Amino acid sequence: MTAPSVSNYVSPIPVRRATLADALASEWTKIRSLRSTMWTMGIMVLLVFGVGSLIAMAAGAAGDDVGNNASALGFAVFGVLLSIICVITLGVLTMSSEYNTGMIRTTLTACPNRGRVLAAKAIVFFLLVFVIMLVSTTLVAMVDTAMIRGNGLVETTGPMWLKATFGVSLYVALLGLLALAVGTLIRHSAGAIAAMLGLMLLPMIMAAFMVADSLTDLREFLLEYSIPTMLFTIYVTPSSGSGPEGWDAVFVMAGVAAVALGGAYAALRSRDA
């Protein structure tokens, strides 16, 4: 058979360079079209608002003295702490579900630029969690502060409000990015979620067994920089005077998430899909 003398096919669809904006639109469609997003984010709102206001209500009814230079805003911490599980799950799934389903091959075929894929996923996921968290924490802060006065609580100030809403939302969304990076590195949903839960709980469990004097410094470090403790310090300045306080926790989490995302990018670039 002779080689046919056919010129290449030219499509009527206009050719233009695909950009990060295209990747963002694509990732937004992906994340909003899955039920797991609705479930995890729905439960997250429920926990932050429900648990946060119920605990404040109970404390207000009991009328006990809280002390510890806490404000009414601090009652939200328990709901946020529980909601972290949802954020971790969604963060891991955002990347690992692509590997578990085989979608990653389609994704990378459509966008061979690994950096752009990871950036688009991270930005869309971060903004989604941050915005929903900001709304939830603001609502629960308003309810909590309206519900209880007295109880030995300190008066709320502007910077305290900023930390309890904007700061906490940043912290949780950054923690979600860490989960997304771990999901990229481990590529297996169950494994990555387990790793994230271990990262959250193990430091406190390990610290409980470090009774020897020589381990005191390490024990303190593990306790002060564990994920739940850092969340508490955003609400309430610790009395010990050491460890992270105020915005420190957000900065630490930002640094950890950045390093993890860097590792995820390197893995995504070098590994076969």
Place this chain on the structure above:
Amino acid sequence: MIELQGLTKRYGDKLAVDGLTCTVRPGIVTGFLGPNGAGKSTTMRMMLDLDSPTAGTVLIDGRHYRQLKDPLKVVGALLDAKAMHGGRSAYNHLLCLAQSNGIPRARVAEVLDTVGLTAVAKKRSKGFSLGMGQRLGIAGALLGDPQILMFDEPVNGLDPEGIHWIRNLMKNLATQGRTVFVSSHLMSEMALTADHLVVIGQGHLLADTSMAEFIAQNSRSYVRLRSPEHERLLDVLSGAGFTAVTTGDGAVEVDGPEAARLGELAARHQLVLHELSPQRASLEEAFMRLTAESVEYHAHSAPVTGEPSGPPGAKGGWGADWQKKGS
């Protein structure tokens, strides 16, 4: 146009693809044939830059896949029916692909219509049959209206109507001047669709030839003879200048002359014949012989006594023959 240059992939100490060099041209359907585990999918993944080659390169119209600015408008690929998230509807699956390459939203409805999935567009692909998943994958490949199309085992899971549809689709796409590259492990399927063949076995290029040439070479006819006077038959044949090959079961195979001439020859020498039958090797058989030594996963059957019917002197020689031609 896709150019593979010395493409090699090594997993540990196992060579999955070994120095593959060939060119896939536009305007025709190129069949990519090989037994299971021959390295077809690995090769296709390297063409799409999903796996990075240990050595060698793939050029798509002169560029690396990673350099393509709008890949879906250049290459459309069906890798496997499962390369999608089952929780997403067919429409959303295609929409997110379209958006990633700035393809107009209207194209999604168009390709859904082309593959016949409009009715289930809002259904989650988790509930799709293998054939429907395959169609959705094909829709994804067609989304960017690309000039190059790659299909990995596209007929898997399709019903006869679907198989007929995909055959015509591939032919039409090629007629429009596109490059169509389709893998399969079925020779019979390729015989109906492909104009050109690239055959690999255990990562090696075994053949790079046009379909017509492959048929001409492999549907060669030969004659099988059987006689109680075996030795005398061989003498008579060699006396007449024919090359005869004795097969394991005592028959003699002669390549070239027609059965009638051999019958007359035997009559002249008053030779009793128990069999005189013209034979024709099927393409499937030719493919099996070509790849026999490179099949990775053999099913172990009882030891076969005697040679399977086929043209004489075909062992090994064929593959080596084409390998030179292809490289």
